[in-house]
Amino acid sequence: MALPRVLSVIGAGQMGIGIALVASLRAKIPTVLLYDRDPSQITKGLEFMDKLLAKDVSKGKTSEDDAKAARGRIISITSSSASSSTSNNDEFGWARELGERGSDMVVEAASERLSIKEGIFRALAKNLSKDAVLASNTSSISITKLAGAAVEGLGSTISKANEEGKSCAGRVVGVHFFNPVPVMKLCEVIPGLQTSEVTLERAKAFAVACGKEVSTSKDVPGFVSNALLMPFLNEAIMCLESGTATRDDIDKTLRLAIQETLYEGTRDSKYRPSVLLGRMVDAGWLGKKSGVVEFISFA
Numbered sequence: 001m002a003l004p005r006v007l008s009v010i011g012a013g014q015m016g017i018g019i020a021l022v023a024s025l026r027a028k029i030p031t032v033l034l035y036d037r038d039p040s041q042i043t044k045g046l047e048f049m050d051k052l053l054a055k056d057v058s059k060g061k062t063s064e065d066d067a068k069a070a071r072g073r074i075i076s077i078t079s080s081s082a083s084s085s086t087s088n089n090d091e092f093g094w095a096r097e098l099g100e101r102g103s104d105m106v107v108e109a110a111s112e113r114l115s116i117k118e119g120i121f122r123a124l125a126k127n128l129s130k131d132a133v134l135a136s137n138t139s140s141i142s143i144t145k146l147a148g149a150a151v152e153g154l155g156s157t158i159s160k161a162n163e164e165g166k167s168c169a170g171r172v173v174g175v176h177f178f179n180p181v182p183v184m185k186l187c188e189v190i191p192g193l194q195t196s197e198v199t200l201e202r203a204k205a206f207a208v209a210c211g212k213e214v215s216t217s218k219d220v221p222g223f224v225s226n227a228l229l230m231p232f233l234n235e236a237i238m239c240l241e242s243g244t245a246t247r248d249d250i251d252k253t254l255r256l257a258i259q260e261t262l263y264e265g266t267r268d269s270k271y272r273p274s275v276l277l278g279r280m281v282d283a284g285w286l287g288k289k290s291g292v293v294e295f296i297s298f299a
Ligand SMILES: NC(=O)c1ccc[n+]([C@@H]2O[C@H](COP(=O)([O-])OP(=O)(O)OC[C@H]3O[C@@H](n4cnc5c(N)ncnc54)[C@H](O)[C@@H]3O)[C@@H](O)[C@H]2O)c1
Pocket: 010, 011, 012, 013, 014, 015, 016, 035, 036, 037, 038, 041, 108, 109, 110, 111, 112, 113, 116, 120, 137, 138, 139, 140, 176, 177, 178, 179
């Protein structure tokens, strides 16, 4: 299955930088476009990438030439660089630039908020080639829903039921990398209800080329990985609450938003956030990534 020639990564945060790195270094995608609505994230992210590459070189895991070549394949796209090459004040100039540069696959790794991702998928469907794969790295948002947003991006004359709409929705897929991307072996691939076989195979081939093992999950809230992980983590919190476990039993990378999304998506009571979890959110104790880690003892 053909790999992308021009990959776009949307969002230069923790995941986007990792995905751009493995796509360039491992899969050797000839051009990797990196876009973030906040240019300082790109600067910070690329500095971090340089450190990762230098570490790999110093440990002998990557040659200096390969590291240099990988870095050279990555091109930053910012809203200002995009709008200067397109019409002035164009909100979607970035998407147009990705299209003009021939992007044939996108991995969206922007913040985990439905409205943000829907906006991105609408813009991508409107501006990219009609056979580009539109993938999301979401941890919990429905791929089927994002495929619906992509079709909306085509305008009011295209419906989800006509051929053009179906073909567009068929190009949307989930590729769920894990953090840290260069280290974690797994990539979960998630077809939405509309995803075509070809899209699924292209997404799998890309993940394999990035050096990952692939598992496939249906488009259920949290997919397989978080559907397994989240109840486990919630139980750990309940154990702390009841005083039957120590603080060390709790995984500090607990992803609170995902817990809520699982519950909202399924209404299954096993996903209900524990009372203590809610209090920790109220207190702003959001864990390691937010920089606020507190230890609680109920002993
Ligand atoms: N961090 C993890 O452990 C992890 C693991 C697997 C999947 N994910 C998923 O990956 C995605 C990204 O997560 P992250 O941890 O890298 O987040 P992050 O907060 O580190 O980065 C998100 C980036 O998206 C950018 N962004 C926000 N809105 C944008 C827009 N409209 N257009 C372009 N860029 C935009 C932000 O500026 C930021 O740089 C989320 O969907 C998340 O659920 C995260």
